[in-house]
Structure formats: structure tokens, C-alpha cells
Amino acid sequence: MSQHSLSSILNQNKLTRDNFTDWKKNLLIVLSFEKQKYVLEKDCPPVPKENASSEESMAFDNWVNSNEIARCYMMASMNSVLQKQHEVYLIKREIMNNVEDMFGGQSVLVHQVAIRNLMNCKHKLGNRLRTICSP
Numbered sequence: 001m002s003q004h005s006l007s008s009i010l011n012q013n014k015l016t017r018d019n020f021t022d023w024k025k026n027l028l029i030v031l032s033f034e035k036q037k038y039v040l041e042k043d044c045p046p047v048p049k050e051n052a053s054s055e056e057s058m059a060f061d062n063w064v065n066s067n068e069i070a071r072c073y074m075m076a077s078m079n080s081v082l083q084k085q086h087e088v089y090l091i092k093r094e095i096m097n098n099v100e101d102m103f104g105g106q107s108v109l110v111h112q113v114a115i116r117n118l119m120n121c122k123h124k125l126g127n128r129l130r131t132i133c134s135p
Helices: 003-012 020-033 054-076 080-086 092-120 129-133
Strands: none
Touching (some): 003 054, 020 092, 054 092
């Protein structure tokens, strides 16, 4: 799969109030392919001191560059209202935490409702569960 077709997944499925779970899944797929997902999982290395080793400087520079790439993917895949709300955030993890706070609870609620409906269903011998549990 080409890089263009992966990023088009995000363009076609911009984050709105109703699709957070799918948006996050697609974003993680793209970031994994781009090898940028680690900025969600690892903190930024400390700013290198003047006498820092080249490895320390390179680790810091790589993280900053990866964060900017991941941030751009996130911002480009949001609707304009959400972009405006998140343009002040410079670190991708801050954006993800805020978006999860805004929309993450919706997916939990959907799962809770589904489980509650399933628990309330009574299966009768010979009947299909689908016809018993339909809303």
C-alpha cells in the first residue's frame, strides 16, 4: 500500500463528533506505517546540552521531527472546528489526550449500551437471538 493511499484514509474520514474510535484506529495505522507512532508512547527526550553526545542530540531531533509529522497528520484529519481548538497544542500526545477527553467516553457509552441490551435479552429455545434482541 502506498503512502498516499494510507494518508487518504485520514482525508476521507476526518474526525467529527461521531467517529472518534474509527478515526483513532485509522490514525494509528497511518502513524505505524510512517514509523511515527512512538511519539504517543515515549516522552520527548530532554533538550540536549551543549556538550551532549551526537546520539542524545539525534534522539531529541528525531523525536521533535516525528512529533511534528504526527501532529500534522492529526490536524489535517480533523474538521476545521477541531483544528482551531487544537492549533495551540505543539505535542501530539496533548492533542490525543484532549480529543480522547472530548470523544473517548462516547465509545465507552456505546459498549455499555450494547452490553446492557445483550444482558437484557432472553434467549428462548428455537428462536434466533437476533430477532429476540432487536430494538
